[in-house]
Amino acid sequence: MAKMEREIRLDAAAARLKAAGLRPTRQRLELARLLFAAHDRHVTAESLAEEGARAGVKVSLATVYNTLHQFQAAGLLRQVVVDASRTYFDTNVGDHQHFFLENEGLLIDIPGEEISISGVPAAPLGMSVDRVDVVVRVRRQ
Amino acid sequence: MAKMEREIRLDAAAARLKAAGLRPTRQRLELARLLFAAHDRHVTAESLAEEGARAGVKVSLATVYNTLHQFQAAGLLRQVVVDASRTYFDTNVGDHQHFFLENEGLLIDIPGEEISISGVPAAPLGMSVDRVDVVVRVRRQ
DNA sequence: CAACGCGCTTAGAACAATTCTAATCTATGA
DNA sequence: TCATAGATTAGAATTGTTCTAAGCGCGTTG
Incomplete structure (x- = not known):
């Protein structure tokens, strides 16, 4: 059944x-x-x-x-x-980044494979990179 | 004088x-x-x-x-x-990105020329990119 | 130079998001 | 079934920020 x-x-x-x-x-x-x-x-x-x-x-x-x-x-x-006034939680825990629609306070995923970041300098002495976050802030019009 | x-x-x-x-x-x-x-x-x-x-x-x-x-x-x-609990202001208004030391809540500039981001998909219809923010989150040890 | 007006500053209240508290409830293992 | 550690809750407390309304002061005008 x-x-x-x-x-x-x-x-x-x-x-x-x-x-x-x-x-x-x-x-x-x-x-x-x-x-x-x-x-x-x-x-x-x-x-x-x-x-x-x-x-x-x-x-x-x-x-x-x-x-x-x-x-x-x-x-x-x-x-x-992404926004000073509220905290967002994302159910996608895989490698990806975000568009943030500033007008409506909305997030849209950007798959990790699409974006590539190069030239990130070494972390300061005694530190290790936890994560690299990219936020593409867009607005209407 | x-x-x-x-x-x-x-x-x-x-x-x-x-x-x-x-x-x-x-x-x-x-x-x-x-x-x-x-x-x-x-x-x-x-x-x-x-x-x-x-x-x-x-x-x-x-x-x-x-x-x-x-x-x-x-x-x-x-x-x-970078941090849900406080708002930072940066006196450097030029093109650059940041390290964020999560343990101490400290920001360090990364010159804009060092980092390069490619593959950013087009903004959703009717939207235009305002800015692309990169935050490299690092922690002690 | 005096007086005016608008913008600036202020203390304190208000607010919104989040966390804490301490009492009550419940899932779990014996 | 019972005991208990852990989970839930309402409401209070906290924190960072914004608002309010009253007074101040900068620059202008007469």
Whole structure:
């Protein structure tokens, strides 16, 4: 007998959490289900909380913040800093960069293979490169 | 008779403000003098206010914020977004990129000629590229 | 030179995003 | 089933930034 789409997603979410060593609580499962429904989503705590509310998921804002940070620590999400006023989390943790639409506060992925950066000088003494972020800021018109 | 270093800097600051169409008030002059003492400084509102306080300049925090934004609008400063929790302003408005030392929250310039980025896809329809920011995140060890 | 007006500065309040707190709940392993 | 470590929660607290409204001062005009 066929499983409902929602159940399949919850199973997948449970597997992800298990792999990350996070207890599969109701809230984490529901948030994971929302987050990983598509593989290149860009959310803020606020937007995810709102999305959850619309979907009838009962989760406090504090838990959304906690969960986003835990998922990030577990490598399921990546934080993207492009705007001084809000923090974005990206469900695509692979090698890629971003367009940032400054007018609408929207992020769009640029596949890692497309962009190439050369001539990055060596990191200062005693430091090692953690990541190279490229943000292409675009605006309407 | 030779002018004091401080006076020379204030004159230079006055010239900058005049060119930018900003009234040369005491606060703006003093902040400009501090900011443009070196040509590649990275400050936050907080750090600049503190620096001013140490230097005996009497300026409110609100004015520091106002001034930083006005200088930015006038093209004397550039805002750099690297850290979700604070906003940096850079006195170097030329073409360049940054190292960001994540441990100490410090920025170091990378000259624009050193780095080259290729393969940036065309901006989404109806959008134009405003700027391409590269942040090389490094950490100790 | 006096007076005016507009822009500037200010302290403190307000705000928004995020984190903390401490009480309550729940998944899990014995 | 029970105990417990860990998770969730509402609401308070914190932090960085912006707003507000009152007073000040720079440059101009009469």
